[in-house]
Every structure is written in C-alpha cells, then in structure tokens.
Amino acid sequence: MNTTRRASRLAALTTLTLAGLALALAGCDRSSVPKGDLPPAYTSNRITDPALGEVSNEIHAWAVERTGAEGKPLYEKVEVLPPAPIVQPYGVGVFQQEMRLPVILTTGPGWDGLTAAEKEDAVASAFREFSDRLLVVKREPPLRPTLTVQTPEGLELSWINHLDPTEKNVHGDD
Numbered sequence: 001m002n003t004t005r006r007a008s009r010l011a012a013l014t015t016l017t018l019a020g021l022a023l024a025l026a027g028c029d030r031s032s033v034p035k036g037d038l039p040p041a042y043t044s045n046r047i048t049d050p051a052l053g054e055v056s057n058e059i060h061a062w063a064v065e066r067t068g069a070e071g072k073p074l075y076e077k078v079e080v081l082p083p084a085p086i087v088q089p090y091g092v093g094v095f096q097q098e099m100r101l102p103v104i105l106t107t108g109p110g111w112d113g114l115t116a117a118e119k120e121d122a123v124a125s126a127f128r129e130f131s132d133r134l135l136v137v138k139r140e141p142p143l144r145p146t147l148t149v150q151t152p153e154g155l156e157l158s159w160i161n162h163l164d165p166t167e168k169n170v171h172g173d174d
Helices: 002-027 049-064 116-132
Strands: 075-080 084-087 097-107 146-152 156-160
Touching: 049 075, 049 097, 049 116, 097 116, 116 146, 116 156
Parallel strands: 097 146
Antiparallel strands: 075 097, 084 097, 146 156
C-alpha cells in the first residue's frame, strides 16, 4: 500500500512539474516582443512635454555658462527635474498646491569668491531667468520654477518660490 501511495504522489508531482514547465516555456516566447526602442514604462521621473524639455535644456545650458570669481564656474552641477506639486509655506491643503519646475543648482568654485551682494544678485537673476524662460510653456496655471541652491556638501543656501522683497534669498553662506 505504501508503494502505491508513493507511486501516486510521484506521478502527481511529475505531472505538476511538467505542467509548470510547459507554462513557463509558453511565457518565454520572445517572438512577440516588439523590435526597436520602446517608450519608457514609468515617466514620472522624466520631462515628457517636448516644449518643457526644450526649456529645461535651455535652463541647464544657461546655468552651466554662469561664471563667478576669476571666471570659474558659478555652479558645478545643474539639475532640472520634472514638474512636481509643492505646498506653499504657511498652510496645507489642495487649494494651496502648485505645480513647479524644480531646479537645483550646486555651487561651484566661482561661488566662494563672490560677495554676499553678488550671491544675492546671482540667485535672483537665475530665478528671474528661469521664470522668463518658462513663459513659453503654455500651461494653465503657468508653470513657475522652484529654485534650490546648495553647496556640494548638500547645505541648502536658498529655496525660492518667490523672490524675497527684502532681497535676502541666500541664507547660511554669510
């Protein structure tokens, strides 16, 4: 009786193994895979709007060209991220969220040689430049930048959604 039970279990196991193998092999048919480049499966980390992509390339090129003290690069790294919703300070709620284009500038060797007033001017100029360039992207409401300036070590010097009327936009770099 034990032999019959073992043979029955072995037959069932063999049948399940063969069925699983047949299903696995059927799923491995590569002839149905399309040829050529496929669109990305997840686009949340990409700028997919062609007009915005062009503007982000222009913003990147503009920031890379900036020079500071002794003609050294003002920014060593420039990142233009896909639009993201932000919540304006001093309140939480859907009605206070805005879509923004995050731009992160990491200070370069030319930054340290600037005076405090020159740093303020450089940051305000960058924010105005990015805002002006975004005007060509037709969105309702208009897309505006969020500018973050940080040191290579990651210390945030400035985070701007609106220029401060007191002209104090750079902090922690005094």
